[in-house]
Amino acid sequence: MTPRRERRYRDALVAALRAGYAVFENGGSSMDAVVAAVVVLEDTPLFNAGRGAVFNAAGEHELDAAVMDGATGRAGGVAAVKRVKNPVLAARAVMELTPHVLLAGAAADRFARDAGVPMVAPNYFSTRARARALVRARARSRASAAELHGTVGAVALDGCGNLAAATSTGGYTNKMAGRVGDSPLVGAGLYADNATCAVSATGHGESFIRAVLAHDVVARMRYRGETLALAAGRALDRIVALGAEGGLIAVDRAGHVAMPFVSEGMYRGHARGGRYTVAIHR
Ligand code: ASP
Numbered sequence: 583m584t585p586r587r588e589r590r591y592r593d594a595l596v597a598a599l600r601a602g603y604a605v606f607e608n609g610g611s612s613m614d615a616v617v618a619a620v621v622v623l624e625d626t627p628l629f630n631a632g633r634g635a636v637f638n639a640a641g642e643h644e645l646d647a648a649v650m651d652g653a654t655g656r657a658g659g660v661a662a663v664k665r666v667k668n669p670v671l672a673a674r675a676v677m678e679l680t681p682h683v684l685l686a687g688a689a690a691d692r693f694a695r696d697a698g699v700p701m702v703a704p705n706y707f708s709t710r711a712r713a714r715a716l717v718r719a720r721a722r723s724r725a726s727a728a729e730l731h732g733t734v735g736a737v738a739l740d741g742c743g744n745l746a747a748a749t750s751t752g753g754y755t756n757k758m759a760g761r762v763g764d765s766p767l768v769g770a771g772l773y774a775d776n777a778t779c780a781v782s783a784t785g786h787g788e789s790f791i792r793a794v795l796a797h798d799v800v801a802r803m804r805y806r807g808e809t810l811a812l813a814a815g816r817a818l819d820r821i822v823a824l825g826a827e828g829g830l831i832a833v834d835r836a837g838h839v840a841m842p843f844v845s846e847g848m849y850r851g852h853a854r855g856g857r858y859t860v861a862i863h864r
């Protein structure tokens with residue numbers, strides 16, 4: 583990580599925070615804010631979501647994303663889409679326009695197109711850095727930790743006390759075609775519940791699915807009365823126990839923020855009262 587590269591990441595994080603915060607200044611909801619922030623991150627080639635997403639073993643991009651609204655418990659997601667420019671927008675459309683929670687594959691792409699979500703050619707997502715990562719991963723026939731992460735997400739609490747969460751990813755380099763991770767799965771890669779907190783997670787998806795990670799944070803607060811920080815830390819302990827890495831961002835109903843991770847670093851930031859804080863390392 584050169585200083586110049588670090589600056590690019592920091593600038594991208596601030597841009598996402600600004601986009602989310604601008605929503606609140608214009609009277610928008612927490613759902614509007616998390617979607618606005620994630621769109622910026624999906625459009626930034628640095629992260630593994632939207633443009634800049636990793637390649638799977640078939641040399642393609644299959645993108646997963648989801649949103650959840652803590653006020654109503656409604657949620658929407660898309661899995662393994664190949665042509666949606668901003669998968670988070672398709673996820674929101676699933677929530678708002680269908681009776682379903684998750685749509686997958688070519689039919690999800692078609693649904694998004696018909697819903698008016700911007701579409702792109704599959705090579706729009708490709709970057710040279712991710713192509714090199716695929717070559718390296720194929721040589722080793724597995725993804726390395728450094729290439730594993732880069733999933734993006736956002737959580738927010740608005741002035742009405744409504745919480746929302748969004749997560750978007752390309753999965754991980756050299757994953758099998760058709761593989762779906764935790765990111766579009768309510769309870770694993772994200773959760774939002776106005777009575778407790780909103781969570782968005784990143785890490786080894788199979789472990790996050792097995793641990794039902796995001797909902798574990800919510801359940802600990804709800805049933806055990808744990809604080810957000812304690813619940814988030816204990817939930818991640820289960821990821822460690824599974825031998826995996828990852829992290830999460832979360833905000834509770836009182837506005838406490840927790841961003842724990844069990845990996846080398848995690849690109850993260852928060853905005854409060856028009857002030858932005860970003861960090862990468864411990
Ligand atoms: N959780 C994502 C997945 O498994 C990858 C990541 O967050 O790095 O699809």
